[in-house]
Amino acid sequence: MRIIDIVEVTKPIASPIRNAYIDFSKMTASLVAVVTDQVRDGRRVVGYGFNSNGRYGQGGLIRERFRDRILEADPASLLNEDGSNLDAHKIWAAMMQNEKPGGHGERSVAVGTIDMAVWDAIAKIAERPLFRMLADMKGLEANPRVFVYAAGGYYYPGKDDGALRAEMRGYLDRGYNVVKMKIGGASLAEDQRRIEAVLDEIGSEAQLAVDANGRFDLETAIAYAKMLRQYPLFWYEEIGDPLDYQLQAAMAEFYPAPMATGENLFSHQDARNLIRYGGMRPDRDWLQFDCALSYGLVEYLRTLDVLDQAGWSPKRCIPHGGHQMSLNIAAGLGLGGNESYPDLFQPYGGFPDGVQVIDGHITMPELPGIGFEGKSDLISVMRDLAE
Numbered sequence: 001m002r003i004i005d006i007v008e009v010t011k012p013i014a015s016p017i018r019n020a021y022i023d024f025s026k027m028t029a030s031l032v033a034v035v036t037d038q039v040r041d042g043r044r045v046v047g048y049g050f051n052s053n054g055r056y057g058q059g060g061l062i063r064e065r066f067r068d069r070i071l072e073a074d075p076a077s078l079l080n081e082d083g084s085n086l087d088a089h090k091i092w093a094a095m096m097q098n099e100k101p102g103g104h105g106e107r108s109v110a111v112g113t114i115d116m117a118v119w120d121a122i123a124k125i126a127e128r129p130l131f132r133m134l135a136d137m138k139g140l141e142a143n144p145r146v147f148v149y150a151a152g153g154y155y156y157p158g159k160d161d162g163a164l165r166a167e168m169r170g171y172l173d174r175g176y177n178v179v180k181m182k183i184g185g186a187s188l189a190e191d192q193r194r195i196e197a198v199l200d201e202i203g204s205e206a207q208l209a210v211d212a213n214g215r216f217d218l219e220t221a222i223a224y225a226k227m228l229r230q231y232p233l234f235w236y237e238e239i240g241d242p243l244d245y246q247l248q249a250a251m252a253e254f255y256p257a258p259m260a261t262g263e264n265l266f267s268h269q270d271a272r273n274l275i276r277y278g279g280m281r282p283d284r285d286w287l288q289f290d291c292a293l294s295y296g297l298v299e300y301l302r303t304l305d306v307l308d309q310a311g312w313s314p315k316r317c318i319p320h321g322g323h324q325m326s327l328n329i330a331a332g333l334g335l336g337g338n339e340s341y342p343d344l345f346q347p348y349g350g351f352p353d354g355v356q357v358i359d360g361h362i363t364m365p366e367l368p369g370i371g372f373e374g375k376s377d378l379i380s381v382m383r384d385l386a387e
């Protein structure tokens, strides 16, 4: 059993939306295929992966370093103990040889993208849904019913409060009961007006989370906290720079309700620093580390260990990114849920065809691998790459 090729293509996921920090007019993502010599149900086993929105495609790093390290390794050194499958941990170690620690940069995105494809291949070789494999691996019971929330509420040219309300109404109509909007890309007064418009629209049918995308300095963060704490928000997200743990810690004094962060922390060491120094509260705050940006599931398992040692439940994790990989981790390892972007970043984000959001939850279908084969627009782009 061996990996015979790893193929990457960088694809546009551009849209005219804007958060407090970036616009997505030139956004791209890497799509990766890990091609094996295995055949199941008359078809070659190919694992697929892609990186989440927010960081760009990683074709350079994948082609120049990580692909070749896997293909040049002795194939037997990449297999599990009894040789019955690939071993994601050994493949990860092969990718990361001759990489210094620290300064994780964006290699974590390149490795995370390949790692997703490796896990997809492993679960397809085993002919099992990944979430069921993960639960068995950890001696847990899988729960195919996963909480999901609708992320949107972006700034958009010409978008007024009416359009924002209509967007949120659309998410409620589709079965969501938590919605998210952007803040920090307008004045505080304008954001307050936008928030009140949304709260008026959703009433008691849903809760609202707000996301500042790391925009605020301490003074602005506090000013917003004082404004926001009068509303019953689901969370106040990524308030300051992702690596400014002292700012995050200071916020607890001004914002007693739940806060969320972590989508721009790319390693278990960064996650551990957030827990050590960021003043995050395990009884109410949320952690959003996204395996597709942060060295993949092999590393995410280390992050979960770090959290466990610090007394944090995996239920406090609701990953960023809106992809099916995190849905599998949530269903298999007991995370608190997953993000989704109902209308954005297609065809990569979202759920297999026919999966409905009911009372803010989806139910995982029993598909081998991550489940990409169940999403027809996505699998056709994937197969164009490697089959």
Ligand SMILES: O=C([O-])CC(=O)C(=O)O
Binding pocket: 019, 053, 054, 151, 211, 213, 263, 320, 321, 339
């Ligand atoms: O706008 C973005 O970069 C995405 C984001 O923060 C989120 O989904 O939480």
Ligand SMILES: [Mg+2]
Binding pocket: 211, 213, 237, 238, 263, 320
């Ligand atoms: Mg965010």
